[in-house]
Amino acid sequence: xxxxxxxxxxxxxxxxxxxxxxxxxxxxxxxxxxxxxxxxxxxxxxxxxxxxxxxxxxxxxxxxxxxxxxxxxxxxxxxxxxxxxxxxxxxxxxxxxxxxxxxxxxxxxxxxxxxxxxxxxxxxxxxxxxxxxxxxxxxxxxxxxxxxxxxxxxxxxxxxxxxxxxxxxxxxxxxxxxxxxxxxxxxxxxxxxxxxxxxxxxxxxxxxxxxxxxxxxxxxxxxxxxxxxxxxxxxxxxxxxxxxxxxxxxxxxxxxxxxxxxxxxxxxxxxxxxxxxxxxxxxxxxxxxxxxxxxxxxxxxxxxxxxxxxxxxxxxxxxxxxxxxxxxxxxxxxxxxxxxxxxxxxxxxxxxxxxxxxxxxxxxxxxxxxxxxxxxxxxxxxxxxxxxxxxxxxxxxxxxxxxxxxxxxxxxxxxxxxxxxxxxxxxxxxxxxxxxxxxxxxxxxxxxxxxxxxxxxxxxxxxxxxxxxxxxxxxxxxxxxxxxxxxxxxxxxxxxxxxxxxxxxxxxxxxxxxxxxxxxxxxxxxxxxxxxxxxxxxxxxxxxxxxxxxxxxxxxxxxxxxxxxxxxxxxxxxxxxxxxxxxxxxxxxxxxxxxxxxxxxxxxxxxxxxxxxxxxxxxxxxxxxxxx
Amino acid sequence: xxxxxxxxxxxxxxxxxxxxxxxxxxxxxxxxxxxxxxxxxxxxxxxxxxxxxxxxxxxxxxxxxxxxxxxxxxxxxxxxxxxxxxxxxxxxxxxxxxxxxxxxxxxxxxxxxxxxxxxxxxxxxxxxxxxxxxxxxxxxxxxxxxxxxxxxxxxxxxxxxxxxxx
Numbered sequence: 001x002x003x004x005x006x007x008x009x010x011x012x013x014x015x016x017x018x019x020x021x022x023x024x025x026x027x028x029x030x031x032x033x034x035x036x037x038x039x040x041x042x043x044x045x046x047x048x049x050x051x052x053x054x055x056x057x058x059x060x061x062x063x064x065x066x067x068x069x070x071x072x073x074x075x076x077x078x079x080x081x082x083x084x085x086x087x088x089x090x091x092x093x094x095x096x097x098x099x100x101x102x103x104x105x106x107x108x109x110x111x112x113x114x115x116x117x118x119x120x121x122x123x124x125x126x127x128x129x130x131x132x133x134x135x136x137x138x139x140x141x142x143x144x145x146x147x148x149x150x151x152x153x154x155x156x157x158x159x160x161x162x163x164x165x166x167x168x169x170x171x172x173x174x175x176x177x178x179x180x181x182x183x184x185x186x187x188x189x190x191x192x193x194x195x196x197x198x199x200x201x202x203x204x205x206x207x208x209x210x211x212x213x214x215x216x217x218x219x220x221x222x223x224x225x226x227x228x229x230x231x232x233x234x235x236x237x238x239x240x241x242x243x244x245x246x247x248x249x250x251x252x253x254x255x256x257x258x259x260x261x262x263x264x265x266x267x268x269x270x271x272x273x274x275x276x277x278x279x280x281x282x283x284x285x286x287x288x289x290x291x292x293x294x295x296x297x298x299x300x301x302x303x304x305x306x307x308x309x310x311x312x313x314x315x316x317x318x319x320x321x322x323x324x325x326x327x328x329x330x331x332x333x334x335x336x337x338x339x340x341x342x343x344x345x346x347x348x349x350x351x352x353x354x355x356x357x358x359x360x361x362x363x364x365x366x367x368x369x370x371x372x373x374x375x376x377x378x379x380x381x382x383x384x385x386x387x388x389x390x391x392x393x394x395x396x397x398x399x400x401x402x403x404x405x406x407x408x409x410x411x412x413x414x415x416x417x418x419x420x421x422x423x424x425x426x427x428x429x430x431x432x433x434x435x436x437x438x439x440x441x442x443x444x445x446x447x448x449x450x451x452x453x454x455x456x457x458x459x460x461x462x463x464x465x466x467x468x469x470x471x472x473x474x475x476x477x478x479x480x481x482x483x484x485x486x487x488x489x490x491x492x493x494x495x496x497x498x499x500x501x502x503x504x505x506x507x508x509x510x511x512x513x514x515x516x517x518x519x520x521x522x523x524x525x526x527x528x529x530x531x532x533x534x535x536x537x538x539x540x541x542x543x544x545x546x547x548x549x550x551x552x553x554x555x556x557x558x559x560x561x562x563x564x565x566x567x568x569x570x571x572x573x574x575x576x577x578x579x580x581x582x583x584x585x586x587x588x589x590x591x592x593x594x595x596x597x598x599x600x601x602x603x604x605x606x607x608x609x610x611x612x613x614x615x616x617x618x619x620x621x622x623x624x625x626x627x628x
Numbered sequence: 629x630x631x632x633x634x635x636x637x638x639x640x641x642x643x644x645x646x647x648x649x650x651x652x653x654x655x656x657x658x659x660x661x662x663x664x665x666x667x668x669x670x671x672x673x674x675x676x677x678x679x680x681x682x683x684x685x686x687x688x689x690x691x692x693x694x695x696x697x698x699x700x701x702x703x704x705x706x707x708x709x710x711x712x713x714x715x716x717x718x719x720x721x722x723x724x725x726x727x728x729x730x731x732x733x734x735x736x737x738x739x740x741x742x743x744x745x746x747x748x749x750x751x752x753x754x755x756x757x758x759x760x761x762x763x764x765x766x767x768x769x770x771x772x773x774x775x776x777x778x779x780x781x782x783x784x785x786x787x788x789x790x791x792x793x794x
Contacts, residue, residue: 045756045757045758046757046758046759046760046761049756049758049761049764049771049773050758050760050761050773083758083759083760083761084760086760086761229754230755231715231716231717231718231720231754231755232716232717232718232755232759233755234755234757234759237757269663269700270700270753270754270755270756270757271757272769305654307656307657307659307660308659308660308663309659309698310659310662310663310698310699310700310701311698311699311700311701312697312698312699313754324659325656326655326656327655327656327657327658327659327694328656328658328690328693328694329693329694329697330697330698331697345655345656386759388717388718388759388760388762389717389718389721389722389762390721390722394718394759394760394762395760426717429717460717462717462718462721464721468721473721476717476720477717480754486697613726613729613777614726615777
């Protein structure tokens with residue numbers, strides 16, 4: 001595209017490009033784009049894994065076959081958020097929300113919707129508890145309590161076309177900063193907005209930028225942390241897949257503020273789609289004069305390169321990340337000096353995560369007050385959560401800070417599947433903790449989560465039900481941090497290993513009196529002596545589960561029982577002879593031939609042979625099999 | 629020194645030369661080069677590391693240190709079909725442990741092993757980000773979601789058939 005020479009040109013381009021998208025705004029087509037329908041298909045990782053690319057291809061072919069190219073346009077977008085309904089397709093101007101669309105549905109959609117103006121009812125979302133179909137997204141409870149700031153353009157624009165981002169005001173915040181503000185004013189804007197880092201600890205972003213501005217050097221750097229390592233967290237990936245320009249724009253604002261001309265995005269190699277879209281976005285931004293020399297004709301120079309991670313969780317820690325950007329082993333180093341003083345290649349640097357940056361471009365577009373009007377007193381704005389596990393509506397949700405866990409899990413998330421009871425919500429990934437049912441009414445923000453013994457972390461929210469064993473979950477997380485410990489400092493390298501050994505012992509029924517106290521003492525020592533945040537927070541999952549589910553630990557140790565029926569050494573599979581009808585289904589399905597019995601007579605399980613795989617329990621139609 | 633024993637290998641080293649030429653002037657680009665080298669060779673044997681060390685003027689010890697630090701780099705060849713079972717939290721609570729057990733049983737190899745014929749290998753990963761489809765696994769990048777242990781044999785058979793037809 002043509003180079004944009006000034007903010008005025010950018011604003012004029014916004015108007016011209018938006019005129020091509022009126023249908024998507026629910027309005028009539030304009031001369032700029034006469035197509036009557038625009039069909040948005042999610043091309044994020046979740047829907048792509050569900051073959052949304054095949055749906056898009058089939059739809060384009062059918063449209064061409066029917067000669068409807070001028071009437072119906074197909075657009076790929078980023079994530080809509082409702083991942084468990086993928087692939088998702090939204091048809092404008094009506095806003096019709098079709099879910100679980102497959103390539104074989106395409107003919108019917110074209111025939112009915114585009115040729116006859118009828119809805120394909122079987123692909124509409126049914127509002128839970130009713131027989132009613134939602135006619136558009138605003139009628140779906142999952143979307144109703146959300147407020148999208150970081151994800152504002154995800155699911156609205158084609159992330160591979162900078163024109164669509166510009167139509168949605170991309171780079172106007174940068175234009176405002178470059179033409180109206182100096183470093184002090186930018187820092188003040190961030191401080192006024194109250195934004196805190198979305199990557200973990202919630203440090204005020206304005207202060208971070210202020211510190212990096214305060215040190216003078218011949219070169220400084222802006223680094224975006226896109227090494228989203230927490231398993232179950234995928235908000236940063238979705239922002240980069242759906243709206244990469246929001247991140248590039250904020251990095252450029254940061255560069256202008258602190259006096260850096262070079263930025264790096266450090267991104268996981270496990271995110272191929274996000275890397276690809278980011279590469280395209282950087283290239284397009286350079287062509288448009290929004291990166292590179294003399295941005296928007298203001299004389300400001302700034303460029304961005306991508307650095308790939310290689311599967312090391314510790315690189316999410318900022319000092320480890322910086323050594324990895326330098327191409328070395330990603331080991332952390334002690335702070336101070338903080339990166340603001342000595343960061344990348346020893347130069348002043350700030351590191352912000354993706355969601356933070358996407359929110360910053362919103363702040364510079366809309367103003368600090370607009371952002372600060374959302375959220376709680378000390379945690380402003382919104383937070384994106386990647387909600388998964390034992391919950392009906394798996395996906396990505398963005399809610400104002402201060403929304404309660406209950407609203408997120410039940411109103412938005414649709415509650416727990418299969419009639420099971422809620423047990424805990426895990427936040428903060430391997431550095432966080434589990435919140436029990438008694439804390440469901442906690443208003444979620446940075447400080448309330450810390451107070452409850454967990455942390456915000458990057459925003460993974462994994463829901464667990466009554467069949468999940470909390471000792472096993474603690475062990476799962478410690479296994480993770482143990483495996484990912486870089487080995488540099490002994491408290492983390494050796495301490496997490498000892499914790500894991502004790503937890504393994506407990507889940508195998510070999511727990512002893514005094515183990516809980518040992519865990520607590522180890523946890524305290526590791527968290528006060530480890531070198532970096534990975535080690536310091538590694539014991540959190542153990543401490544949090546001990547705090548709320550101590551009785552489960554005690555049941556494992558003293559009674560040699562796993563109340564949730566998860567730890568294989570601590571239960572046996574039993575058939576209730578009263579309930580067993582002798583249908584033989586379990587015996588036929590048992591992979592090790594541990595079940596014996598004759599037709600129409602109660603069966604029994606040989607505990608010596610049984611491997612406790614649970615196949616019999618899943619297959620029994622009479623509820624006759626249980627764990628004891 | 630680099631093994632250039634056959635033409636096929638020579639072609640790969642030529643590709644590697646092009647990668648090194650692209651990155652040599654960018655500070656700190658070793659990890660990007662290693663990713664591309666692994667893409668070319670399938671893994672990073674000592675001779676490839678030595679070749680990069682010489683061309684980029686970085687000590688081999690440093691390259692070895694980087695290769696062994698990061699989980700995505702491997703110094704051993706993987707199977708032609710690499711089964712990668714997600715053991716991230718969302719998949720774990722939805723039973724991915726049982727999926728892994730079944731893959732191991734059906735393929736007759738353990739996690740991080742490669743079958744004797746070089747066709748199959750099993751790895752575990754942390755999160756592919758398709759949590760809406762949990763539990764998931766990928767085979768050479770293709771995502772299989774909403775798995776149950778019983779779905780595993782058919783997926784393996786698909787690749788055995790593919791191999792038989794080749």
